[in-house]
Amino acid sequence: MTRKSWTHEGVCWVAGRKRTLPETIEVTDPADGRVIGCVPRGGVELAREAVDTASEAFPAWSRRLPRERGQVLKDWANRILDHRAELAKLLSQEQGKPVAEALGEVETAAEFVEWYGEEAKRISGEVLPPAKENQQMTVLRQPVGVAALITPWNYPAAMVTRKAAPALAAGCTVVLKPAKETPLIASALFELLMETNLPHGAANLVTGDAASIGDTWLGDYRVRKISFTGSTGVGKELMKKAAEHVKRVSLELGGNAPALVFEDADLDRAADAIVANKFENGGQMCNGINLIFVQEPVREELTERILARVKALRVGRGTETECHVGPLINQRACHKVQALVDDAVNKGARLRYGGEPLLEGEYSNGHFYRPTVLTEVDDRMDLTRDEVFGPVAPILTFRIEEEAVRRANGTPYGLAAYLFTRDGGRIHRLTEGLEAGMVGVNGTSLSFPQAPFGGIKESGLGREGGLYGLEEFLELKFISTMLD
Numbered sequence: 001m002t003r004k005s006w007t008h009e010g011v012c013w014v015a016g017r018k019r020t021l022p023e024t025i026e027v028t029d030p031a032d033g034r035v036i037g038c039v040p041r042g043g044v045e046l047a048r049e050a051v052d053t054a055s056e057a058f059p060a061w062s063r064r065l066p067r068e069r070g071q072v073l074k075d076w077a078n079r080i081l082d083h084r085a086e087l088a089k090l091l092s093q094e095q096g097k098p099v100a101e102a103l104g105e106v107e108t109a110a111e112f113v114e115w116y117g118e119e120a121k122r123i124s125g126e127v128l129p130p131a132k133e134n135q136q137m138t139v140l141r142q143p144v145g146v147a148a149l150i151t152p153w154n155y156p157a158a159m160v161t162r163k164a165a166p167a168l169a170a171g172c173t174v175v176l177k178p179a180k181e182t183p184l185i186a187s188a189l190f191e192l193l194m195e196t197n198l199p200h201g202a203a204n205l206v207t208g209d210a211a212s213i214g215d216t217w218l219g220d221y222r223v224r225k226i227s228f229t230g231s232t233g234v235g236k237e238l239m240k241k242a243a244e245h246v247k248r249v250s251l252e253l254g255g256n257a258p259a260l261v262f263e264d265a266d267l268d269r270a271a272d273a274i275v276a277n278k279f280e281n282g283g284q285m286c287n288g289i290n291l292i293f294v295q296e297p298v299r300e301e302l303t304e305r306i307l308a309r310v311k312a313l314r315v316g317r318g319t320e321t322e323c324h325v326g327p328l329i330n331q332r333a334c335h336k337v338q339a340l341v342d343d344a345v346n347k348g349a350r351l352r353y354g355g356e357p358l359l360e361g362e363y364s365n366g367h368f369y370r371p372t373v374l375t376e377v378d379d380r381m382d383l384t385r386d387e388v389f390g391p392v393a394p395i396l397t398f399r400i401e402e403e404a405v406r407r408a409n410g411t412p413y414g415l416a417a418y419l420f421t422r423d424g425g426r427i428h429r430l431t432e433g434l435e436a437g438m439v440g441v442n443g444t445s446l447s448f449p450q451a452p453f454g455g456i457k458e459s460g461l462g463r464e465g466g467l468y469g470l471e472e473f474l475e476l477k478f479i480s481t482m483l484d
């Protein structure tokens with residue numbers, strides 16, 4: 001294995017070849033605002049060429065033996081793992097998350113590829129019981145066609161593979177656009193994919209102007225599927241545009257995840273899990289806890305436990321080994337978090353820790369926000385409705401179970417919900433009653449290759465992960481044959 005040291009000049013990949021353009025987009029390090037690299041500013045032309053090549057590659061790739069498609073993916077997974085340390089460093093530099101977290105994300109990214117590499121050879125159809133004599137009924141599963149994949153900046157490695165791996169396993173060919181904030185890790189992952197035995201044109205990466213690229217793909221009838229992860233607002237716009245050619249749509253959108261902590265819960269366990277989830281990736285996580293609902297009698301006990309853990313978090317540059325919370329992605333994110341904290345405090349919330357950006361010394365040019373704990377939060381405050389997407393733990397109280405469920409469900413979002421209790425009956429009632437695509441009970445980990453990740457209501461459509469994620473890239477075809 002040759003050790004790679006990716007330059008910070010990312011490239012597009014179209015028809016299996018590196019593409020650069022005279023016009024570029026700068027990539028900055030959120031820890032200090034420095035320009036660390038650039039990628040081509042692609043637009044309509046390159047986006048269209050990517051679809052041309054993906055359409056041309058589709059017949060050959062979709063007819064490759066499933067086990068051969070699987071081998072390509074397993075090779076890709078191994079290449080990612082072989083280079084995990086360099087990839088994690090690159091990811092941490094452009095996105096800001098601590099390098100240990102970045103390493104975890106790169107390994108998760110490889111796990112998705114490996115899992116779908118295994119699953120490619122198990123895609124099969126069904127034979128149904130006939131309705132008439134001499135009839136044979138079969139159902140085929142066939143790849144949808146060219147799939148357009150659009151990914152966000154917060155998990156810029158795992159979101160690329162969680163889409164591309166099932167699409168390629170299914171036999172689809174893909175065109176992918178990463179977020180402008182984090183294109184370098186996508187470019188590096190594609191470089192490793194291009195080193196496998198994948199036919200030229202089966203996977204294409206275009207960086208650049210989001211709206212031009214997105215509109216080109218959505219307006220092209222040859223693109224049969226759009227899979228998007230990002231904000232609910234952009235997701236709704238893409239869904240409207242996808243209607244023109246009735247494309248299949250998968251949307252992984254924003255969330256407003258509640259964590260409900262009951263008085264019978266193991267409070268140390270709850271505090272550990274809540275802080276780990278809430279401050280992962282600086283709070284920039286779609287399934288991150290947005291609201292902590294604690295039952296009145298244990299309010300202070302839980303708050304003290306959360307405060308002790310939050311005070312121990314070290315904020316710093318992601319590439320430092322001793323850092324737990326990195327910078328936010330940009331200045332706009334810091335301002336949004338501050339506005340939500342100010343609104344809460346102005347309406348009566350009590351600031352127990354943090355509540356301000358870090359601006360001095362090593363933090364002076366970055367987008368750092370101090371981990372924050374607010375208590376006495378109530379439903380009039382904006383942060384109970386808006387996704388905070390930052391390192392802020394708002395604590396609310398409730399008296400009885402019905403009230404907690406009603407308030408937790410009182411949002412247009414429905415991605416994840418968390419529950420801490422030892423009561424089996426309550427676990428049963430609430431896992432059914434909470435309006436979310438995923439529920440964590442006495443723990444907060446939800447992303448696994450075999451499990452369906454995704455939301456209901458305005459948090460999305462469809463699922464990623466497991467066989468559910470594969471189905472998103474497969475069409476059913478029913479065949480009725482009358483035999484002689």
Ligand SMILES: NC(=O)c1ccc[n+]([C@@H]2O[C@H](COP(=O)([O-])OP(=O)(O)OC[C@H]3O[C@@H](n4cnc5c(N)ncnc54)[C@H](O)[C@@H]3O)[C@@H](O)[C@H]2O)c1
Binds near residue numbers: 152235254
């Ligand atoms: N549900 C999930 O699985 C999941 C996972 C990660 C992130 N998210 C959500 O993503 C959001 C954060 O990500 P973001 O800020 O990058 O979201 P975003 O919607 O701003 O951008 C997401 C992607 O869409 C692209 N985009 C933006 N406008 C576009 C347009 N007009 N046409 C085509 N593409 C366009 C962006 O360039 C980026 O690649 C949060 O709301 C978070 O909850 C959801």
Ligand SMILES: N[C@@H](CC=O)C(=O)O
Binds near residue numbers: 286
């Ligand atoms: N935490 C999620 C990504 C959402 O932002 C994941 O790991 O899939």
